[in-house]
Amino acid sequence: MASTERTLVLVKPDGVRRGLTGEVLRRVETKGYAVVALEMRVATRDLLEQHYAEHIGKPFYEPLVEFMSSGPVVAAVVEGQRVIEGFRSLAGSTEPTLAPPGTIRGDLGRDWGTSVQQNLVHGSDSVESAAREIGIWFPGL
Template sequence: MTEHTQPERSLVLVKPDGYQRGLTGEVLRRIEAKGYTLVALAVTDARPDQLADHYAEHEGKPFYEPLVEFMSSGRLAAAVIEGHGCIPGFRALAGATDPTAALPGTIRGDLGRDWGGSVQQNIVHGSDSTESAAREIDIWFPDLG
């Protein structure tokens, strides 16, 4: 007998740099082409409380303030995706955090670059674990809980 597990969910953010450059559709196209399902989607301005909660583990680090400033610099697209293995799958699709080092074929490798700013502008965020995904989805989509 085959064991069926529930598909997992992940939060994906198209950060202000990606949204401003008109890359939201391309990011969503790649997610859907990979076979993941969009469960929720919103275009929004990040609220200070959302960013404080989202980046709580980084508070006090030197990059925290520039990161929060960047993430509040413009609109972003927030999505919840679903599918078996979607957390590691999306992170592989996104590519290395540093767009200069990200491999061709990944979102960051194909679409990102170093802009010389004080914080890495790398187009997307994806949850890194099921625990992070649950916490982050609750921050950005509290009605899904």
């Protein structure tokens, strides 16, 4: 049996602004995952520089940091069997227009014509990324 994993889930500023935090968390919990930490905050530039360190210098970096600091973000640590893969499947493609119906982005997202894709949620993409990201957002865990 696969071991229990943890992942970082972020409801991005567009999701918070649109009042979708509860719907995202409902889908996470309905899937059977446990929310083990939860916090709403406006992300600082320092925190975002740590989170997006691998993207520094790329053309989309500054617009991404600007978007992610444009309003409150809800950060959650979610736990369960294969939760990293499971949440990414639940979230759907990073491109909301192509995300299948039934996914968070497929049901709730769309292209807004902005310079950075506003796609509602973030989920860690690997065990290593999850550990690094959880350490940035929830250093006490």
